[in-house]
Amino acid sequence: MALDRWESRLEDLFQGRPYDMLDATLSDTVEKFPVDIQVHPLDLKKSRYRNIDELYIYCYYVVGTIGLMSVPVMGIAPESHATTKVYNDALALGIANQLTNGDVGKE
Structure with missing residues (x-):
């Protein structure tokens, strides 16, 4: 399901494992704030x-x-x-x- 994939990707992002450049930008923001x-x-x-x-x-x-x-x-x-x-x-x-x-x- 698409929502499950998105949730998994978001969890990876918050753990500092971005999928692409957009995720990397958000990951940097989450790290700073x-x-x-x-x-x-x-x-x-x-x-x-x-x-x-x-x-x-x-x-x-x-x-x-x-x-x-x-x-x-x-x-x-x-x-x-x-x-x-x-x-x-x-x-x-x-x-x-x-x-x-x-x-x-x-x-």
């Missing part, structure tokens, strides 16, 4: 949500986490006093992007 990534394939499980709470959880895992992971890449030091606000704003931006995507909740 380590993050704890856990796969949550919510797009594969469900396409409609009963209420805003379910939709928020979906948006958090699918795109909110990307906002969170981007903070150190943008140069915000972990010891910065603005960290909590910056991370909250990054999370909110990711969720807002997903909500305005147009694909949320479509079958």
Whole structure:
């Protein structure tokens, strides 16, 4: 299955074994800005949500986490006093992007 191959390739990338130049670029970024990534394939499980709470959880895992992971890449030091606000704003931006995507909740 293609998803299984992609997951295996991603695991290799995070272990410093890139497949190609694009993977090498991401591998370098992951090495410089380590993050704890856990796969949550919510797009594969469900396409409609009963209420805003379910939709928020979906948006958090699918795109909110990307906002969170981007903070150190943008140069915000972990010891910065603005960290909590910056991370909250990054999370909110990711969720807002997903909500305005147009694909949320479509079958």
